[in-house]
Amino acid sequence: MPHRSSENTHKTTTQAIRVLDILRRTKGATISDLASEFEMPRSTLYTHLNTLMEEGFVVRENGQYWIGIRFKEFSVAAEKRKPSYQIVRSGLAQLEGDIDAETEFLIEEAGQVSVIYHSENIEQNRVRLHMHNTAAGKSILAERSTEDVEKVLDKHGLPQQTKNTITDREELFAELETIGEQGYAYNNAECFDGYHGIGATVQGIDGGILGAVTLGGPIYRIPENQLRNELVDTLLNTVDEIEETIEANRLVISSELATDQ
Structure with a gap:
């Protein structure tokens, strides 16, 4: 619990x-x-x-x-808190029309992930999600220490939302290890029935994790073979381009760097 x-x-x-x-x-x-x-x-x-x-x-x-x-007022302020968020949004917007998948950018706060940008209108129950059963969340957890992951699990548990949701810690840690090796996470309809996706983290100018980009959609529209093959390259290339743009704008978005108090 x-x-x-x-x-x-x-x-x-x-x-x-x-x-x-x-x-x-x-x-x-x-x-x-x-x-x-x-x-x-x-x-x-x-x-x-x-x-x-x-x-x-x-x-x-x-x-x-x-x-x-x-x-x-508060949601708009949160979405615009970091200039880098807008760079990610622009990078994902360029994909629209070129791929069938939905694009999404999420950030982690208080042990859960929240949507900053989604290419389609989404219901409120899809704005704030658990980390253990989403591509974005798992990709972020895969880059965290075992201690940090344990803290998230102690706080939020491993609630089962579909028949595919991972509810065992050992199984989750094994998958996080695989994610670390392959460079992206896969959500096998673990959060919502009939919906799957892939996700990879975006590095901010401070060297930490800014958030995670995901590509996904209904399984009937995007077969697993397409998602985990051709769209993986699209995902990783998009993340690389976003990180390059963030670095190129380092001076403009330097407000995101920590300052001495």
Whole structure:
């Protein structure tokens, strides 16, 4: 089971975030819906909701509470936080129309991967994903130390989302070793049924992992043979070109480098 540390965290803040997450997942909820999810007085729930509404993070319409559009300010700010993200987006946009696969760029935060760019419109449940069952996540984990990987697994576990999801640590570590040798990761419909992809990491100007690029799509549209042969070359060549562009713009994006405090 995943383990969540309570050290250096604030209970009230955690509760508010859980309220927001439920509103996001349920696409609107009544106070009764929320009360059934929490062991807290309704008065406390109302306090959370009223505070979030006052700040524009939650709205109330027709007796239901919804996520407020103000969150878009934060998502846009996050997506544009690093100039390098825009270089990756531009590099992937050049592939559109040339290949059948969907292109995607994800970054790792707090032990999960989040989509910064996707060539098609995606549902909210595909924005933030686990690492153990995605091509992007596995490619990033393959470059991390065993200790770092263990920390991610301790926090989030190995939840099974399809029949192909890896749920055994030894099996995952064996695959991460293979990924390190071949230079890319393969997601065999492990996160969503009928959808597979390949992924490789992108190095930032600080020498660390900026994120991961993936190519993928429905299995009926992109056969495994095509994905793991001709599209592997496309993936790795695209990553090389993106990294070269990032390096060529080092002076422009130097704000991403660590500075002495």
